[in-house]
Amino acid sequence: QVQLVESGGGLVQAGGSLRLSCAASGIIFSINAMGWYRQAPGKQRELVARITSGGSTNYTDSVKGRFTISRDNTRNTVYLQMNSLKPEDTAVYYCMTIWGGKRYWGQGTQVTVSS
Numbered sequence: 001q002v003q004l005v006e007s008g009g010g011l012v013q014a015g016g017s018l019r020l021s022c023a024a025s026g027i028i029f030s031i032n033a034m035g036w037y038r039q040a041p042g043k044q045r046e047l048v049a050r051i052t053s054g055g056s057t058n059y060t061d062s063v064k065g066r067f068t069i070s071r072d073n074t075r076n077t078v079y080l081q082m083n084s085l086k087p088e089d090t091a092v093y094y095c096m097t098i099w100g101g102k103r104y105w106g107q108g109t110q111v112t113v114s115s
Contacts, residue, residue: 002026002104004095009109012085016113020080022095022106029076032099036069036080038091038111048093049080062088085113 008020020036033052039045049059049069057069068081078095092108 002097002099004097004104004106006093006095006106006109009093009111011112011114014086014113014115016085017081017083018085018111020082020093020095020109020111022078022080024076024078024095024097027097027099027104029071030073032097034069034071034078035096036078037094037096038089039094039108040088040091043091045094051078082111085111087113087115089113 003025005023006020008018010018012018031053033050035050036048037045038048047060048063049057049067051057051069051071059067066084071078090111090113092110094108095106097104
């Protein structure tokens with residue numbers, strides 16, 4: 001079955017960095033687009049960044065220039081490098097992919113940025 005397992009979250013001061021990882025199994029990773037989403041308390045889940053199978057990327061405006069999404073097809077893993085973190089980046093971060101017409105989500109990893 002499809003599994004997505006995130007790691008790398010934590011508590012960091014404003015201006016700091018974190019790198020999130022999402023390891024995928026049960027899919028042909030190299031042909032799948034992957035996305036990072038986040039959900040802050042009381043807010044809707046939003047797309048943060050997406051990467052296609054060919055490596056094309058797109059970002060929500062609030063993270064452009066600070067976050068970088070990348071993938072390693074040899075490790076079936078997608079990464080989110082987060083620099084210059086702000087308190088408003090505090091959220092649970094999820095990775096997501098679509099396989100067989102169905103969306104799959106990881107369990108999420110908490111990112112907390114203190115001011």
